[in-house]
Amino acid sequence: MIKVENMTKQFNSLKAVDDVSLEIKKGEIVCLIGPSGSGKSTVLRCIHGLEKPEKGAVYLNDQLLDPKEEHYRELRNKMGFVFQHFNLFPNMTVLENLTLAPIQVMKKSKEEAKEIACQYLKRVGLLDKKDEYPNKLSGGQKQRVAIARSLCMNPEIMLFDEPTSALDPEMVIEVLEVMQELAKEGMTMVVVTHEMGFARTVADRVIFLEDGKIIEENSSKAFFSQP
Numbered sequence: 001m002i003k004v005e006n007m008t009k010q011f012n013s014l015k016a017v018d019d020v021s022l023e024i025k026k027g028e029i030v031c032l033i034g035p036s037g038s039g040k041s042t043v044l045r046c047i048h049g050l051e052k053p054e055k056g057a058v059y060l061n062d063q064l065l066d067p068k069e070e071h072y073r074e075l076r077n078k079m080g081f082v083f084q085h086f087n088l089f090p091n092m093t094v095l096e097n098l099t100l101a102p103i104q105v106m107k108k109s110k111e112e113a114k115e116i117a118c119q120y121l122k123r124v125g126l127l128d129k130k131d132e133y134p135n136k137l138s139g140g141q142k143q144r145v146a147i148a149r150s151l152c153m154n155p156e157i158m159l160f161d162e163p164t165s166a167l168d169p170e171m172v173i174e175v176l177e178v179m180q181e182l183a184k185e186g187m188t189m190v191v192v193t194h195e196m197g198f199a200r201t202v203a204d205r206v207i208f209l210e211d212g213k214i215i216e217e218n219s220s221k222a223f224f225s226q227p
């Protein structure tokens, strides 16, 4: 579903991502792990187009993701992105956060967008918060809202950038449960995480980065059974 070929991203003289190639198959759950600063987030951001790599190519369903191409936006919208710091719009209610893109980007009617939004809020257990503003929610609730917001765009793949790293420990589990549920339903997922329990039990495959390079790539089972 996703193919990354020879991707390199530099920040000044620092090679944050150094000639990385990888593939994600439909339905796969892949965790990107490795030390802080190893380039995990940058790989994910380059896949989504939040950063522009100097070298390399990203394909989604065999189609090149290139801002110069006519169907670029449409392709990009097939990828959901969940940020470490939620990135909800603070001046909008939960419901408004969820309906914004379906209305503006997918040209849904207000009614239809609301219906979709409520359906996903229900799935993450937060329908009763639909009229709250984000600052009234806990970190775990904000992240579940952010996941629901992504799902409203009907993505084919979800990219998660350290979705639980900004959360208090007691809220990590409620977010991981939502992600685990998604995985079970067959969503294709790439997850940058320090949660080794999640990587071990939910991921099909683990990619280990160091200094911008892939050091090891293995099934989660093989990766975690090493001495």
Ligand code: ADP
Pocket: 011, 014, 016, 034, 035, 036, 037, 038, 039, 040, 041, 042, 043, 192
């Ligand atoms: P990880 O996700 O593995 O912690 P990152 O991809 O966030 O690593 O960062 C990789 C390296 O690139 C780090 O050294 C980081 O400081 C640097 N970096 C990331 N984003 C930027 C940026 N926008 N400007 C400058 N350096 C950056």
Ligand code: ADP
Pocket: 041, 083, 084, 085, 086, 161, 162
């Ligand atoms: P997110 O919620 O997206 O993970 P973060 O709070 O982790 O956001 O910050 C990531 C942002 O900071 C990115 O835009 C990244 O490019 C930038 N960044 C990361 N490391 C550095 C760095 N060393 N210098 C400058 N910008 C950086």
